[in-house]
Amino acid sequence: MDIAAVQSAIIILVSLYYIGVVLSIAHLIFKTDYNLTERLLWMMVLWVVPLLGLPAYWLFWKRRSSKV
Numbered sequence: 001m002d003i004a005a006v007q008s009a010i011i012i013l014v015s016l017y018y019i020g021v022v023l024s025i026a027h028l029i030f031k032t033d034y035n036l037t038e039r040l041l042w043m044m045v046l047w048v049v050p051l052l053g054l055p056a057y058w059l060f061w062k063r064r065s066s067k068v
Contacts, residue, residue, distance in 0.1 A: 020054050021046050032061065 028034070028042055045053045 017051075017054065024054060024057050027061075028057070 024046055025043060028039055028046075032039070034042065042057055046057055047053070049056070
């Protein structure tokens with residue numbers, strides 16, 4: 001594999017990840033019933049914790065929404 005193909009794959013994966021982050025933040029803002037503190041904490045987790053923040057948000061949101 002040449003360097004250009006590897007760089008293209010990395011750019012595509014990083015772009016897809018941050019598209020997921022933006023969609024998760026939009027969901028967090030408009031579709032959840034978290035209070036302000038919880039929303040700010042999840043926003044920080046989504047932006048700061050790479051690779052684990054996105055799946056953690058959706059996992060915990062599913063658990064919380066199924067309890068309500």
